[in-house]
Amino acid sequence: MRFSRNATGTLFVGGALTLTLAALAYPSMLGVSTVTTSPDRVIANTQWGPLTESDRDFVVKVRAAGLWEYPVGQIGLKKGTNKGVLIASQHLIDGHSALDTTCRKIAPMLGITLPNLASPQQQGFVNTLNSDSGAKFDNDFANILRVTHGSIFNTVAKIRSTTKNSLVRALADQANNTVLDHITVMEKTGLVNFDTALFTQTTPPKLPKVDLTPPAPPAGQPEVVLTPPPNATSTPVDINGISGGAAAPSPTPTVG
Template identity: 40%
Template sequence: MNHARDARVPPTMHRLLRGEVLMLGGFVLAAAVTIALVMPPSIDPASAQWTQTSSGPLTAADRDLLIKVRQAGLWEMPVGQYAETRAESQRVKEVGQLIMKDHMKLDLITRQVAAKLGVALPDEPNPDQQRWMAQLASESGPAFDKDFANLLRAAHGKVFTVVAGVRAGTRNSEVRKFAQEGVNYVMRHMALLESTGLVDHSELPEAPTPSPAPPVALAGEKRRQA
């Protein structure tokens, strides 16, 4: 039945049908080429997170460390200055000055390392830090002393985990040296803030619960297993 119908189709019609099929195939090929040119190539997420430098691979965590240390200085330097005129406690005044001077040194190091590694740094604190600055700028006396000690101590505890984590795992020698400096500064500042006697340790976040330790076999069981 099909052969009979095909026989009745004029030869010119066959040629037209074949031309339409070839034209359709050309359109499909052209569309595929266009999509390939317009769509961006697929990027491996892992490789997109790091770049190679003369001091080793620079990861997203390395860049984040430089940014966070820079932002820490951008709010702790002015707040340390606030302590000179707003604090009632002489120890808070002293600690404010020491932290401000330390962050001036650390900020210079941060900018030098960032420039060497090609990391863009922010020029203002993050929104939380700006809020803390505004809070302390509106206080004086005992209220300032208490909030100064506790806000800065809590902030140092958070950044300490970032610095220590990068120090433990970075593959970049410049970042490794920088993180070591950062660990020393942060530990010193936590001790200074605690020396005011105003830090409420019950308000600090607890350390994460450790994973359960594997059971330890007793000496007699070890001998039997052997």
């Protein structure tokens, strides 16, 4: 089997296109300012527990994932020719609209600025699938999304097991269920190349940080909303159940 990479980090396997998801990293401009690169550093103290750099970046990652996977689900409903792809497309729209609702609720409570666009790499996934058709679309759809969900799954588990912030923990619970569901429906398409998926997840290309970073929204730009489908089955986190319905004071930044 022949492996090669181009300058943008695209992986070609035996002539078939499979896109990779490199380790996701998001800059301080999207959240509370940082002065170190320690993911465990507390950047704000909130009534729901301390907020670390990794907590902040996780909320941004979940938002960014929805900003490309939700439209890919819409594309899949129009272009998919495989029944499993059509089902998976519905799951993408359903799951990410619910996750997005949770992100947009907790972000202002934690002082986190959310992007309105996915990263350039993620937008590249959308462009690739937009240009595909027929069986090639189905194959690229299943494999790109199986790789990306497989890559983020470990991140979700780590945040869930380490965060001391109850809002971030609740988002991680929801993300864990959603990502596992999406991994499962991709595999049920019967199109996933597991050898390639494992190779791609464990040996991601080293892309420039700018390619992996969703741009910060311009000041005053309306927030993009991922609208739930009419028959939605996924539900956002009950924030009132966590916060007790109390008004949230502004997080207190931690200097250091």
